[in-house]
Amino acid sequence: MVSGILKAVSYSRDGEELCNAYFEEEDVFPEFLYLTGNRHYTYLLYVEKRAEVLWISIFLLEEMLSADAGLVSALLYYVSQRGLKNQLYLNCLNYQTVRERIAYWIMGVRKIEARQEQEVHMPLSQRIFANMLHVNRSSLNQELKQMERDGYFRLDKERLLHVEGERLKELL
Template sequence: MHKFFEEPKKSCPVPFADLCMGNCMYRPRINCKTYQRSELICPQGSKINHFGIVLDGILKAVDQTVNGDELCHAYFEKNDIFPELLYFSGKKYYTYSLVAAKKSTVAWIPVEVLEEMLERDSLLMYSLLLYISRRGLKDQLYLNCLNYQTIRERIAYWIVGMNDIVPGETVHMPLSQSILANMLHVSRSSLNQELKMMEREGYFKIRGQEMYIENVERLQEML
């Protein structure tokens, strides 16, 4: 058991999605499909026959409240996989509806194919465990943001947390501020205003979808 986990660590920076898509043996059994914005991909209650990997765009897991309002449970961005938590916890059917939040391309892998891949390749299994662990940390991060009252504190907590999960000089931002606003449970306009103000004050610089952290210690002092 010890050997199983020690050997892959030496060469595990490759994301799970890249390992799957780069497997020449199974690549012909992976089917790619593009979906338009707002297109329903998997309705709630449909059977889980495939795992999906987001190659481009972003998907959202949604449900309807008793009042008919849309409730978003999660987003799946580039290199995210789904519905691994449902499947490996014993669920055989989608408990939410999967919708394309933007034009998106998904690689579909039959569940029996991925199970065979994981059984044959210990590095792939280890990479999947890393992915699931990091996704769990991100989900917990967004939940813990609700403990902070101000938008600035939630932004700071999110940046510090993302930097802890994937250490580096940059933090990758979601495809749109609306998505980040939903994740932090704030309005998009308020988030945009606070981000601009914090950038002017020298906490970070935003270039496209990359946030370059200028002073993580200053951010930590708010928390």
């Protein structure tokens, strides 16, 4: 995906929307359909934020993967990284408070990205971030501001700066 945000959705028996995943800039989808041999989507795909998507023919993809072992390796690495991020969001749900979920998410992103820098990029939308953490947007916003006041980090639009990793670990 070149830009924007797509949301993969399925529905419960009662018609409740279940968000399966978000796809953001530089994400690849639905590679798992190719890798599993399934040719039918298991979800509906919605544009969450105006998106530009680069489509590639499955036949061209097969040809490229057959010809380039490095590309296969890169695809598997990408799939594993996305799996780790999905696991991170699921594990956030083990924490009760919004503050704990935020702290766990920050520490997890730093670990996945192998960064110990004091900067973390936030999801492209606070509403999407709130959905990922299964909290409401206003609670997330209030807690982010309170954590900033408490000195855990500094908010800067789509980034958290001066992240105090050791202090965040203490919350967990």
